[in-house]
Structure formats: C-alpha cells, structure tokens
Amino acid sequence: xxKQTNNKVARSVGFVVLLTMICLxxxxxxxWIFTTALKVPADVMCSPxxxxxxxxxxxxxxxxxxxxxxxxxxxSGVIALSAxxxxxxxxxxxxxxxxxxxxxxxxxxxxxxxxxxxxxxxAVVIPFYIMYNKIGLYDSQIGLILLYVAVNIPLAVWLLLGxxxxxxxxxxxSALVDGxxxxxxxxxxxxxLSATGLAAVxxxxxxxCWNEFFFALVxxxxxxxxxxxxxxxxxxxxxxxxxxxxxLGTLMTLPVIIFSVFFRKQLIEGITLGALKE
Amino acid sequence: xxxxxxxxxxxxxxxxGYLLAFVIFPTIYTWxxxxxxxxxxxxxxxxNYIYLAHDPTFVQALLNTLYLVCAAVAIELVIGFAIALLLxxxxxxxxxxxxxxxxxxxxxxxxxxxxxxxxxxPTLGLVNHLLSLIGITGPEWLTTARLAMPSIILIDVWQWxxxxxxxxxxxxxxxxxxxxxxxxxxxxxxxxxxxxITLPQMKNFIVIAVIFRAMDCFNNTFAQIFMxxxxxxxxxxxxxxxxxxxxxxxxxxxxxxxxxxxxLFFVILLFVTAVRRVSRExxxxxx
Numbered sequence: 001x002x003k004q005t006n007n008k009v010a011r012s013v014g015f016v017v018l019l020t021m022i023c024l025x026x027x028x029x030x031x032w033i034f035t036t037a038l039k040v041p042a043d044v045m046c047s048p049x050x051x052x053x054x055x056x057x058x059x060x061x062x063x064x065x066x067x068x069x070x071x072x073x074x075x076s077g078v079i080a081l082s083a084x085x086x087x088x089x090x091x092x093x094x095x096x097x098x099x100x101x102x103x104x105x106x107x108x109x110x111x112x113x114x115x116x117x118x119x120x121x122x123a124v125v126i127p128f129y130i131m132y133n134k135i136g137l138y139d140s141q142i143g144l145i146l147l148y149v150a151v152n153i154p155l156a157v158w159l160l161l162g163x164x165x166x167x168x169x170x171x172x173x174s175a176l177v178d179g180x181x182x183x184x185x186x187x188x189x190x191x192x193l194s195a196t197g198l199a200a201v202x203x204x205x206x207x208x209c210w211n212e213f214f215f216a217l218v219x220x221x222x223x224x225x226x227x228x229x230x231x232x233x234x235x236x237x238x239x240x241x242x243x244x245x246x247x248l249g250t251l252m253t254l255p256v257i258i259f260s261v262f263f264r265k266q267l268i269e270g271i272t273l274g275a276l277k278e
Numbered sequence: 279x280x281x282x283x284x285x286x287x288x289x290x291x292x293x294x295g296y297l298l299a300f301v302i303f304p305t306i307y308t309w310x311x312x313x314x315x316x317x318x319x320x321x322x323x324x325x326n327y328i329y330l331a332h333d334p335t336f337v338q339a340l341l342n343t344l345y346l347v348c349a350a351v352a353i354e355l356v357i358g359f360a361i362a363l364l365l366x367x368x369x370x371x372x373x374x375x376x377x378x379x380x381x382x383x384x385x386x387x388x389x390x391x392x393x394x395x396x397x398x399x400p401t402l403g404l405v406n407h408l409l410s411l412i413g414i415t416g417p418e419w420l421t422t423a424r425l426a427m428p429s430i431i432l433i434d435v436w437q438w439x440x441x442x443x444x445x446x447x448x449x450x451x452x453x454x455x456x457x458x459x460x461x462x463x464x465x466x467x468x469x470x471x472x473x474x475i476t477l478p479q480m481k482n483f484i485v486i487a488v489i490f491r492a493m494d495c496f497n498n499t500f501a502q503i504f505m506x507x508x509x510x511x512x513x514x515x516x517x518x519x520x521x522x523x524x525x526x527x528x529x530x531x532x533x534x535x536x537x538x539x540x541x542l543f544f545v546i547l548l549f550v551t552a553v554r555r556v557s558r559e560x561x562x563x564x565x
Binding site for chain 2: 015018019022023025026027029030032033036044045046048049090091093094096097098100101102103116117118119120121122123124126127128129130146147149150151153154157207210211213214217218228231232235242245246249252253256257259260261264267268271272
C-alpha cells in the first residue's frame with residue numbers, strides 16, 4: 001500500500017517536472033530577449049551572462065530614438081490591420097456560402113485552397129516585384145496589403161467555415177420564415193453570432209502579417225519599411241547593438257503575447273487548422 | 279427557402295478571383311519566366327534549368343533543403359508525439375501549459391532568429407556558457423560548417439514542435455476510449471497499446487501533421503536563416519528559398535530564380551505525393 005502511494009507520488013512529481021521543463025524551454029528564448037533588452041550594454045557583453053542585473057530602459061530609448069521608428073511601427077500596424085480587415089470581408093461571405101449551401105465539388109475546393117500552401121513565396125513574389133516596379137506599387141503600403149490578403153485568405157475561409165458550421169441554423173431559418181430578407185439575416189443574425197470567430201481569424205491574420213518578413217523584405221523600400229525588415233537591417237550594421245535589437249524584438253513581441261493571453265484557444269485552433277475538424 | 283442560395287457561387291467569386299489574380303496567375307507567370315530571361319520577353323527554352331543542373335550551389339541548396347526539412351520534421355514528430363502523449367490527460371493548469379506551448383509559434387521568425395543568434399553566440403551566448411559549466415568548450419555554432427545546419431534545425435524544432443503537439447493531441451482525442459479499455463482489460467502492455475492501437479489510429483493525423491509541417495518548413499524557413507547565418511558559412515545553410523532570393527534580388531537573374539522556385543515547388547509536390555503514397559490513405563478522408 002505504502003509503496004504504491006510512493007510510486008504514485010513519484011510519478012506525479014515526475015509529470016510536474018516534465019511539464020515545467022516543457023514550459024521553460026518554450027518560454028526561455030522569449031524571456032532571454034526581454035531580459036537582454038533591459039540590460040545596460042556592459043551587462044549584455046558580459047561573459048558569463050549575468051542573471052542578476054539592474055534593469056534599465058536605455059536600450060528602449062536608443063531604439064525608439066532612431067529616426068523613422070515610429071513610422072515603421074505605424075507601417076507594420078496599418079498594413080497588418082488593413083490586410084486583416086480585407087481578409088475578413090472577403091472570407092466571410094465565401095465561408096458562409098460554403099457552410100450553408102449545397103455546392104458541387106465543395107471538398108475539392110476546400111482542399112485546393114489549403115494546397116495553396118505548397119506555392120513557394122519566392123515563386124509568387126518575383127512577378128509581383130516586376131509588376132509593382134512597373135505600375136508604381138513597389139514600396140507602397142497597398143502593394144504589400146494586397147499580397148498579404150492573398151496569402152492569408154485560404155486559411156481564413158477554412159477557419160470561418162469550421163466556425164459557421166457549428167452555429168445553429170434554426171435561428172436563421174425562423175427569421176427567414178418570418179419574412180426577413182436573407183441579406184438582413186446575414187448581416188443582423190449571422191454576422192453578430194460570428195463575432196468571436198471573425199475576431200479570432202482577424203487576430204491570427206494580424207499576427208501573421210505583423211510577423212511577416214520575406215515579402216516585406218522584397219517589396220518595401222524607404223517609405224514603407226516594416227518592423228521585421230528594420231530589425232534585420234538594424235542587425236547588419238558594422239557593430240551589432242544587442243541591447244537595442246532586443247528592445248525592438250521585445251516591442252514587436254509584446255502585442256502578440258498580449259493577444260495570445262486573450263485569444264489563446266482561437267489562436268491554437270487557427271494555427272492547427274481548426275484542429276482539422278470536419 | 280433561402281433565396282441567397284441561388285447566388286451561392288457569387289459569394290465565392292471574390293475569394294476565387296482574388297486567389298486567381300494574386301497567387302495562381304503570378305505562379306504561372308513565374309513558370310513561363312523560368313523558360314526565359316528578363317521577364318518573359320526572351321524565350322530560352324530549358325537553358326535556366328540546364329544551368330541549375332550544372333550549378334554546384336544549387337545542388338547543395340537542394341540537398342540542404344531536404345536535410346533541413348527531413349531532419350526538422352522527423353525530430354519534431356518524435357518529440358511532439360511524446361509530449362502529446364504526456365499531455366493527453368486531465369490535469370490542473372492544462373490551459374497554462376498550452377499557452378506556453380503556443381508562444382514559440384506566434385513570435386516573429388526574425389525575432390526568433392535574433393534570440394537564437396544571441397544564445398548561440400560563442401562569447402556571450404548562454405549555450406556555450408552552460409556547456410562550460412560542465413567542462414565543455416562550446417564550438418562556434420553558427421559559423422562552423424558542420425554545425426550550422428544542425429543549429430538551424432534546432433531553432434526550427436524549438437519553434438514548431440508545438441505545432442506537432444497540438445495537431446497530434448487533436449488526433450489522440452479521436453481514438454475511442456473503448457478500444458483502449460478493451461485492450462487494457464485483455465492485458466496489453468503500454469508498449470503494445472501504443473504500437474498496435476495508438477499508432478495505427480493516429481496514422482492519418484501523423485500524415486497530415488507531417489505534410490503541413492513539411493510544406494511550411496520547405497517554404498517559410500527563411501527569416502530564421504537570414505537572421506542567423508544568411509546561408510553561410512560558405513553555402514552550408516543555403517536553402518532553396520534563400521538561394522532563389524539571392525539569385526533574383528541580389529544577382530538580378532529572374533529567369534534562373536524562377537526556374538529555381540519552380541524546382542522547389544516540384545520538390546514539395548513530390549514530397550507530399552510520396553508521403554501520401556507511403557501512407558496509402560487519402561488525405562481528405564482524414565481532414
């Protein structure tokens with residue numbers, strides 16, 4: 001009896017230790033960015049790395065003092081926000097139609113949209129680069145927004161489809177029986193009920209665009225540089241300034257982490273493709 | 279009853295038109311461009327592809343890409359499966375653990391690259407400091423040819439093992455409890471349970487997880503490499519996306535870069551087909 005309980009205790013202790021390790025490993029590099037951002041240069045360059053140090057906001061001041069940083073924050077924000085809104089506006093009707101109406105080759109369609117993930121971004125971006133240079137969309141916010149919308153639509157439709165399928169149809173049907181106009185039903189009943197789904201998709205899209213590097217590297221120039229590209233170009237200066245770099249990394253990561261606190265479940269579902277529900 | 283049903287295809291039109299214009303059409307253009315030089319103006323037949331076949335850097339980039347994807351996805355699958363099995367039970371604080379697991383996936387890849395660059399740094403990095411505590415002199419992780427790619431793989435494993443965990447956990451929930459109970463009553467050992475029940479039941483989920491992770495790893499492991507090694511030292515971590523990027527936007531050889539990105543597309547297609555063939559299951563059945 002005693003031995004058995006001992007065994008049980010040992011196992012649950014082991015379980016907790018493993019869980020703690022998983023969380024620590026997951027969080028550590030992010031934690032390291034945050035703490036390095038709070039160190040003074042001497043502490044950053046110190047080997048062995050200092051565990052206890054006096055935190056300062058110097059690095060944040062340095063990075064925020066760089067010319068154009070405010071604009072770049074704005075660029076990243078405006079581009080990500082516009083792309084998310086357009087994605088939702090386009091994806092919602094499509095997902096609604098797929099969820100409610102009978103359609104030929106519906107499964108093929110859904111599969112086709114997901115298989116767009118196979119298309120290499122390099123293959124997509126080269127024609128855009130050439131075309132944008134011709135029609136003057138190179139180094140413009142609109143140019144990048146248009147591309148981000150394209151990249152994020154398939155997943156958005158897929159996720160909203162899963163979400164709309166789970167909404168009760170009865171409410172819509174009774175409204176239609178009562179003589180409501182279908183467009184009204186869509187706007188007054190379905191849209192409000194989908195608010196959480198739309199928010200989740202919007203936030204996931206926002207994060208994807210906010211974090212995006214490759215397209216931004218190719219298609220932005222002096223006027224529209226986003227934070228990810230700035231972080232990269234900031235690093236290739238002659239002498240790497242770890243502190244300010246980490247401060248910028250922190251500022252880029254904090255909004256994402258704050259979102260994740262409130263929308264953990266939706267983000268997990270979104271990233272795992274709605275947990276493949278069907 | 280719903281009069282919108284008549285116009286159901288109309289609702290899809292914006293999305294389909296958009297994807298056609300912004301993804302499909304550009305890729306077709308790139309396809310055409312891979313047989314030309316300077317845009318699609320001058321047709322040169324297979325010249326770009328023949329050039330690539332004789333370009334040792336391209337061959338190395340192709341092998342590097344396969345090395346990265348195969349190693350990273352395999353490691354992520356094994357560790358991810360183990361963690362998924364561990365977490366597949368009720369316990370307090372489960373949602374907190376999930377929040378921690380979510381974090382690596384939503385941090386910007388450039389920031390991830392930056393973080394690991396510091397951690398790997400030979401003089402101020404924590405990795406070598408920890409190694410020195412147990413008496414090992416750490417190597418220069420990112421600038422030694424032999425170690426650079428494994429270091430990149432480790433970054434990918436850190437960032438994307440959570441994806442495997444979440445996807446496989448979703449799969450584990452679909453295994454009927456009754457089968458497991460029945461097997462347990464019949465005296466199946468833990469290993470037998472895993473080998474003859476969990477694993478076969480999870481086959482479809484494993485295939486989907488591997489395919490999605492691999493597609494992403496082929497195409498989107500860009501920023502992490504760009505921030506840490508930029509393809510170096512030499513060409514040790516040069517992958518197809520990196521090399522295609524440099525060919526197009528540094529060397530300004532669009533035709534060649536187009537051919538390269540088409541090769542990448544076919545490699546992915548081949549990989550996905552191979553995985554599906556091996557599993558002998560239709561992907562859609564499980565999705």
